[in-house]
Amino acid sequence: MNAFETVLYDKLPSIALVTLNRPRALNAINIRMRDELWQVIGAVRDDPDVQVVIFRGAGDRAFSAGADITEFGTAPSPVIARQVRWQRDLWGTLASFSKPLIAAIQGYALGAGLELAMCCDIRIASDDSRLGLPETTLGMIPAAGGTQTMPRLIPPAMAAQLCITGEMVAARDALGIGLLNRVVPRDELFPTARKIAEKIIANDQRAVRTAKEAVRRGLDLPLVEGLELERRLRSRLGK
Amino acid sequence: MSTARSVECRVAGPLAYLTLNRPPVNRLDQRMLSDLAQACQRIVDEPAVRVAILGASGNVFSLGLDNELLTAAQPPDFSPLASLAIPVIAAINGDALGAGLEIALCCDFRIAVDHARFALPETSIGMIPSGGGTQRLPRLVGKGKALELLLTAETIDASEAFRIGLVNAVVPLPELEASAEHLAQQIATRAPIALRYTKEVVRRGSEMTLEQGLRFEMDLNVLLQTTRDRAEGLKAFLEKRPPVFTGE
Numbered sequence A: 001m002n003a004f005e006t007v008l009y010d011k012l013p014s015i016a017l018v019t020l021n022r023p024r025a026l027n028a029i030n031i032r033m034r035d036e037l038w039q040v041i042g043a044v045r046d047d048p049d050v051q052v053v054i055f056r057g058a059g060d061r062a063f064s065a066g067a068d069i070t071e072f073g074t075a076p077s078p079v080i081a082r083q084v085r086w087q088r089d090l091w092g093t094l095a096s097f098s099k100p101l102i103a104a105i106q107g108y109a110l111g112a113g114l115e116l117a118m119c120c121d122i123r124i125a126s127d128d129s130r131l132g133l134p135e136t137t138l139g140m141i142p143a144a145g146g147t148q149t150m151p152r153l154i155p156p157a158m159a160a161q162l163c164i165t166g167e168m169v170a171a172r173d174a175l176g177i178g179l180l181n182r183v184v185p186r187d188e189l190f191p192t193a194r195k196i197a198e199k200i201i202a203n204d205q206r207a208v209r210t211a212k213e214a215v216r217r218g219l220d221l222p223l224v225e226g227l228e229l230e231r232r233l234r235s236r237l238g239k
Numbered sequence B: 001m002s003t004a005r006s007v008e009c010r011v012a013g014p015l016a017y018l019t020l021n022r023p024p025v026n027r028l029d030q031r032m033l034s035d036l037a038q039a040c041q042r043i044v045d046e047p048a049v050r051v052a053i054l055g056a057s058g059n060v061f062s063l064g065l066d067n068e069l070l071t072a073a074q075p076p077d078f079s080p081l082a083s084l085a086i087p088v089i090a091a092i093n094g095d096a097l098g099a100g101l102e103i104a105l106c107c108d109f110r111i112a113v114d115h116a117r118f119a120l121p122e123t124s125i126g127m128i129p130s131g132g133g134t135q136r137l138p139r140l141v142g143k144g145k146a147l148e149l150l151l152t153a154e155t156i157d158a159s160e161a162f163r164i165g166l167v168n169a170v171v172p173l174p175e176l177e178a179s180a181e182h183l184a185q186q187i188a189t190r191a192p193i194a195l196r197y198t199k200e201v202v203r204r205g206s207e208m209t210l211e212q213g214l215r216f217e218m219d220l221n222v223l224l225q226t227t228r229d230r231a232e233g234l235k236a237f238l239e240k241r242p243p244v245f246t247g248e
Helices: A031-046 A078-087 A090-095 A112-118 A134-138 A146-153 A156-165 A171-176 A186-201 A205-218 A223-236 B030-045 B099-105 B133-141 B143-152 B158-163 B173-188 B192-205 B210-224 B228-238
Strands: A007-012 A015-020 A052-057 A062-064 A101-105 A108-110 A122-126 A130-132 A168-170 A182-184 B007-012 B015-020 B051-056 B088-092 B109-113 B117-119 B169-171
Touching: A007 A031, A015 A031, A015 A186, A031 A090, A052 A062, A052 A112, A052 A186, A062 A101, A062 A112, A090 A112, A101 A112, A101 A186, A108 A112, A112 A130, A112 A146, A122 A171, A122 A186, A122 B143, A130 A171, A134 A156, A146 A156, A146 B143, A168 A171, A171 A182, A182 A186, A186 B143, A205 A223, A205 B133, A205 B143, A223 B133, B007 B030, B015 B030, B015 B173, B051 B173, B088 B099, B088 B173, B099 B133, B109 B158, B109 B173, B117 B158, B133 B143, B158 B169, B169 B173, B192 B210, B192 B228
Parallel strands: A015 A052, A052 A101, A062 A108, A101 A122, A108 A130, A122 A182, B015 B051, B051 B088, B088 B109, B109 B169
Antiparallel strands: A007 A015, A130 A168, B007 B015
16 A cells, blocks of 8 residues: 555545654654655545545654754755645645544644644644644744644634744643644544544535535635625535 | 413513523424514614523523424524624523524523533534534634534533633533523623624624724724713722713
């Protein structure tokens, strides 16, 4: 099944399990991993057997520690870097993905690692996880959507604090501010993620994706227009 | 009993009590929706009413739409409730599922009994919520928790609902009425126009850019300076006595 080097792709019944697989580098996302994720995500999107996607990290230390900084500045030119970024818009594709996405987080979820998790619909983490957007401590800003996804997910005051200070939060605090849906002991992490996936799979998949679309698009609209969107999507479902 | 309205409306001083009354589980039918709209209109027509409490009879708040409405072409219209200018408190006496929860989402505060459970289970029957649930729930509890509830269709208990901010308070059943009434009485002592403006500016302001929202807040403040209540509030503060607001 596996033609990839940095990503493991397993198919459980109705579930695509995508494992970030560079455990010795804390599953840092390098160019290769980004390109392989892009391919996996395309396959998952088009595979009619897949109803839900679960992302996790290999090893026991990290979901992902973020972009691989050893590769920074290695693109042939900024113009090419930008072009590739748009041609393989992994983050944009995930943010508008129609199938439900679940992140099962253990250990560190930092920078682009956390941003990947924030593109997901549901985030479960082990109780020893630590999450953060440390970009400003490295003279950068989050670049995989974090400055936009985080304040839409958690109270804007907390989002500003995390984006500006670059500080990490422990799982329990992340649960308190709504950055995580659930916190569980490590050995229950994957079973919990799978149980949630099974619950989703038990529902009608057209309805599930339509509900996701209503929330995702509706939050960018004034309430009145969001309610109108909900009505249109409901009639599209034929009910 | 057969002549009783399926949504009762009782006005007592500054408070209006709306009660969903379609035993045993307060399922919403077309008549109930029009009764709800009429009850809301009565509140609009009674300027003395400053706060409304929306409750339900029995030990269930509402289990949602009846079969006819569930399959109707038109989604249920909760806008008469959602567009009330005065503060509305939902006193949730038991399970609030589907459209039953969506009605509560149209209110400004939610107080629930400890045995109440909550869900938007529509995706489990091949539908999506149609009374505003996909829009109001994420605005209230955030996108992450809202998506979990919508995509899994799972039911949560009152303590989880409190933890995620879906309800403002959880109380034992015997205390529900008193808690809702205590909150309503407290709100009713505030200046009525200021209450309505506050509700309006928070709701509309959150859909504007910050700059526009601040401008809107300032404009409403300027308007409030023309009210008697504003002068009374200032005077009472200086005289160290509780203010008496008339809504003028």
